[in-house]
Amino acid sequence: MALIIYGMGPSPFVRKVRAVFAEKSIDYTLENVNIFPAPDWFTEISPLKRIPVLRDTERAEPNTIADSSAICVFAEQLVQSPSLYPQDSFERGRACWFEEYADTEIAGAVGMGVFRPIALAALMGKDQDTDAANKTMTERMPVIFDYLTRELGDSEYLVGEGLTIADISVATHFVNLQHAGFKPDAAKWPTLAAYVERILARPSFKPLIEEDAPLFAKTRVA
Ligand SMILES: N[C@@H](CCC(=O)N[C@@H](CS)C(=O)NCC(=O)O)C(=O)O
Structure with missing residues (x-):
């Protein structure tokens, strides 16, 4: 294949x-x-x-x-192993819910509200709109950070005991946030900040982040 x-x-x-x-x-x-x-x-x-x-x-x-x-x-x-979709029907539904939430709400907030006005704008030779990004970070992202924090509780993963499509779908948007120079404040959202760091340190994510980091080194907000 x-x-x-x-x-x-x-x-x-x-x-x-x-x-x-x-x-x-x-x-x-x-x-x-x-x-x-x-x-x-x-x-x-x-x-x-x-x-x-x-x-x-x-x-x-x-x-x-x-x-x-x-x-x-x-x-x-x-390739069925490792499985990224829970076997339990309710948990599988929840994993797909987080994927949907990430693909729509988180993607919209991070993509249009932070990554586009900062990273994409600079790459396209346009002025960066830090006001727009800061507004998203202070108004829209906290709602998302609060929700994810609540859903995570004390767990290591969003659904069940292992990595699922939920974690991958959510974490990928935190990479774009990071490339733009932003992350959840660990003082306000400690469990979420630690969770994001953990998922992005996985061998499946780390090389992908490093691959793009040089491109955004100069465009990110310090
Ligand atoms: N539902 C699609 C969304 C993909 C998507 O929006 N990709 C963006 C890039 S991050 C895109 O191609 N945007 C081009 C456009 O909207 O014209 C998926 O999950 O694959």
């Missing part, structure tokens, strides 16, 4: 899929696609013009999957 992930390293959704593949030791090639704007050939396999898209080159066409959650389900079925 020869798998291609189309996307860009800094995309949190591409990173989510790459971290899942790393946890499961699934080989793939990352093929860079610039979506600003998406080329015509890419729109054909990604009707929403979004990354990531997965292609299995050893299958007859159509051989692509155009959504990170769908790709992660494929990966789970392809």
Whole structure:
């Protein structure tokens, strides 16, 4: 099987899929696609013009999957151990809930509210909007940090006793927050800050963070 992930390293959704593949030791090639704007050939396999898209080159066409959650389900079925979806039905539902929460609410807050006005703006040669980022960090992110703190309690993982798709989906957005120069204040959210640090230190995340760090070293807010 020869798998291609189309996307860009800094995309949190591409990173989510790459971290899942790393946890499961699934080989793939990352093929860079610039979506600003998406080329015509890419729109054909990604009707929403979004990354990531997965292609299995050893299958007859159509051989692509155009959504990170769908790709992660494929990966789970392809390589079942370690499983990233709880066996217990309720816990599985909760894991998928956190994935959805991360893909929508956290992605929106971090992506549009912090990463875009700071990191992306600088990379595109535009002025950074630190006011917008600070506003998101003081108004919108605390609601998310409080919620995650509550749901975590004293646990090491968001759902059950082990790493699940919930942790990977949530943690990937904290990488973009970090690349922009922000993180949850450990004095206010100590369990969340420790949790994020723990998940991002995993061998599935660490190299991906290091890969992009030089790109953001100069754009991040000190
Ligand atoms: N639901 C999609 C969301 C993917 C997504 O929004 N990707 C962003 C990059 S981080 C994108 O491609 N944005 C391009 C656009 O919105 O035009 C998934 O989970 O794969």
